[in-house]
Amino acid sequence: MAITKLRRNTPQRRVILEELCLLKSHPTAAELYAIVRKRLPRISLGTVYRNLEVLHEDGVIDKMEFAGAESRFDGNTELHYHVRCTECGRIEDIFPLDWEQTPAQPAELAGFQVTGYRLEYFGICPDCRIRLAH
Amino acid sequence: MAITKLRRNTPQRRVILEELCLLKSHPTAAELYAIVRKRLPRISLGTVYRNLEVLHEDGVIDKMEFAGAESRFDGNTELHYHVRCTECGRIEDIFPLDWEQTPAQPAELAGFQVTGYRLEYFGICPDCRIRLAH
DNA sequence: TTGACACCAGGAATGGTTCCTATTAATTTG
DNA sequence: CAAATTAATAGGAACCATTCCTGGTGTCAA
Numbered sequence: 001m002a003i004t005k006l007r008r009n010t011p012q013r014r015v016i017l018e019e020l021c022l023l024k025s026h027p028t029a030a031e032l033y034a035i036v037r038k039r040l041p042r043i044s045l046g047t048v049y050r051n052l053e054v055l056h057e058d059g060v061i062d063k064m065e066f067a068g069a070e071s072r073f074d075g076n077t078e079l080h081y082h083v084r085c086t087e088c089g090r091i092e093d094i095f096p097l098d099w100e101q102t103p104a105q106p107a108e109l110a111g112f113q114v115t116g117y118r119l120e121y122f123g124i125c126p127d128c129r130i131r132l133a134h
Numbered sequence: 135m136a137i138t139k140l141r142r143n144t145p146q147r148r149v150i151l152e153e154l155c156l157l158k159s160h161p162t163a164a165e166l167y168a169i170v171r172k173r174l175p176r177i178s179l180g181t182v183y184r185n186l187e188v189l190h191e192d193g194v195i196d197k198m199e200f201a202g203a204e205s206r207f208d209g210n211t212e213l214h215y216h217v218r219c220t221e222c223g224r225i226e227d228i229f230p231l232d233w234e235q236t237p238a239q240p241a242e243l244a245g246f247q248v249t250g251y252r253l254e255y256f257g258i259c260p261d262c263r264i265r266l267a268h
Numbered sequence: 269t270t271g272a273c274a275c276c277a278g279g280a281a282t283g284g285t286t287c288c289t290a291t292t293a294a295t296t297t298g
Numbered sequence: 299c300a301a302a303t304t305a306a307t308a309g310g311a312a313c314c315a316t317t318c319c320t321g322g323t324g325t326c327a328a
Binding site: 065066067068071083085086092093094109110111112113114115116117118119120121122123124125126129 | 199200201202203205217219220226227228243244245246247248249250251252253254255256257258259260263
Binding site for chain 3: 030045
């Protein structure tokens with residue numbers, strides 16, 4: 001169960017992780033692909049997706065999935081939440097300051113063995129607030 | 135801004151809402167399509183999607199969107215959360231029992247005007263727990 | 269009656285993501 | 299070091315829930 005598959009340390013995987021960790025934003029796979037391509041011009045988008053998935057599986061990076069929007073990735077795995085702009089998709093970090101922001105995580109709900117939860121705020125980012133006010 | 139578009143009460147929309155409210159499950163658009171088709175054999179899947187969207191816009195039903203999984207719809211708009219099975223996609227209702235389960239909802243975070251949040255638990259449902267235990 | 273337009277059925281298009289295939293190359297073993 | 303093993307790659311096709319398009323219909327108000 002806890003057997004981790006052998007991972008090969010390929011240049012592609014190394015560069016993808018390096019570039020993601022350099023960023024403070026939360027890029028999509030396509031955005032990261034554009035950045036990585038400057039160093040590895042022949043890399044394919046599929047390789048970026050596969051490695052982001054692998055790095056996420058191994059707990060090295062965070063993956064944020066949203067319905068109807070591209071997934072975004074985060075090199076910072078420290079516990080934190082996110083606010084997502086419903087207008088432009090931009091994401092900012094929220095580091096919990098008080099206990100009230102952390103919901104209880106029961107071990108069992110409705111017979112389910114609960115393995116986790118997801119708390120995400122959404123709203124309108126500063127830029128879009130200005131833009132929408134004409 | 136608050137101008138609501140005129141809605142026509144078509145048979146299609148009426149039947150879709152009726153059948154959704156009869157269910158205690160949280161069907162996908164395709165599942166509801168199959169049910170509604172028994173009463174309206176010529177209805178199209180696009181019509182089901184459009185009306186579910188309209189009903190959701192008007193606050194008549196709840197829409198649950200997930201990345202990499204079909205959206206599910208709920209005729210019960212009473213405040214509650216959901217547990218989703220990561221194995222089979224099944225969803226059960228969770229009605230908050232104590233205040234600790236309700237996260238603080240700040241009006242502003244990182245400069246964002248916060249319009250809402252989403253708290254969703256995930257885990258393994260009773261059936262899948264049994265199935266996975268061989 | 270007539271104009272306006274919300275809505276419909278049917279089907280094509282969309283687009284993020286995954287999958288497929290032949291090839292390459294990282295790692296292990298002898 | 300050479301050979302064997304097989305994870306990983308590039309490129310592109312496939313997937314599929316959802317949205318969009320088109321031509322036509324039904325309803326309402328004036």
